[in-house]
Amino acid sequence: MILKGEHLFVTGGAAGIGEALVLGGVNEGAKVSFVDIDDAKANALVDKLTKEGHQVQYTKADVSKFETFKAGYDKLVANFGAVTIAVSNAGRNSYADAVEYAEQEWNDFFALDLKSSWYLAKLCLPEMRKAKYGSIVNISSIHGRMSRPNFFPYSAAKGGIIGLSRNLALDEGKYGIRVNSVSPGTTATPLLKSYMEKFPEEKAHALSVAPNARFGSPEEIANVILFALSKDASFISGADLMVDGALHARYA
Numbered sequence: 001m002i003l004k005g006e007h008l009f010v011t012g013g014a015a016g017i018g019e020a021l022v023l024g025g026v027n028e029g030a031k032v033s034f035v036d037i038d039d040a041k042a043n044a045l046v047d048k049l050t051k052e053g054h055q056v057q058y059t060k061a062d063v064s065k066f067e068t069f070k071a072g073y074d075k076l077v078a079n080f081g082a083v084t085i086a087v088s089n090a091g092r093n094s095y096a097d098a099v100e101y102a103e104q105e106w107n108d109f110f111a112l113d114l115k116s117s118w119y120l121a122k123l124c125l126p127e128m129r130k131a132k133y134g135s136i137v138n139i140s141s142i143h144g145r146m147s148r149p150n151f152f153p154y155s156a157a158k159g160g161i162i163g164l165s166r167n168l169a170l171d172e173g174k175y176g177i178r179v180n181s182v183s184p185g186t187t188a189t190p191l192l193k194s195y196m197e198k199f200p201e202e203k204a205h206a207l208s209v210a211p212n213a214r215f216g217s218p219e220e221i222a223n224v225i226l227f228a229l230s231k232d233a234s235f236i237s238g239a240d241l242m243v244d245g246a247l248h249a250r251y252a
Contacts, residue, residue: 001029002230009076009083009124010034011063011116012090014041016189017139020222021087026054028226033076033083035061035069036090055080063090064111066119073123082127085229088117088138091157093191098152106153113157117164121179125172132176135229138165140183142244146251158183162240169238178237180228185244188215211246 013034061072128134144158165181196203
């Protein structure tokens with residue numbers, strides 16, 4: 001159990017990679033707290049894991065707004081104690097024409113996909129600094145390093161995650177805190193599956209360019225994240241770990 005004794009905090013923990021992190025976290029011995037906006041899925045997950053004897057808790061919180069994020073975070077910390085390891089996972093897709101994209105759309109998208117990672121750092125770093133210990137992983141994407149047509153402004157936000165994580169790694173190292181980003185490739189989350197069902201030509205294209213002719217699973221991404229959070233990765237900081245089945249190598 002590589003996370004025994006840790007308190008793991010996850011944003012967007014009710015589905016996809018976030019759910020895999022919650023499941024993997026408790027199985028690796030951590031207490032797990034998470035926030036999401038889907039009460040039904042989140043509560044079902046908590047009920048399942050609690051019945052299995054795990055320490056897990058959830059509260060609803062919109063992480064794109066600092067005050068609501070802080071309220072949820074503080075509630076969970078009051079119950080389980082200080083967070084020792086954390087993952088900023090919540091996010092969504094946004095693809096638009098740069099001319100037609102409205103400023104409010106930009107602001108709303110970046111509040112969730114970029115600012116929420118800063119918000120998480122603001123919340124958990126004070127206690128981590130006091131403890132001289134902590135590990136944070138921010139979820140980016142291979143599209144933070146490369147892009148494709150009609151991906152504006154998604155790649156800009158994901159590139160920002162990589163830069164933010166490197167900034168924090170440099171600044172927080174003196175406190176014994178590690179910060180990394182993880183950049184998944186095409187991952188078979190419920191959201192992606194729904195999208196691919198609507199656009200089978202996109203699925204065919206994505207599989208045709210994947211070197212191993214398949215998509216990653218949420219569990220495969222979560223396994224790397226959990227390792228990066230653990231003491232086994234004690235000298236990994238400031239890295240962007242690409243978990244994409246070599247897709248980036250095709251375009252390097």
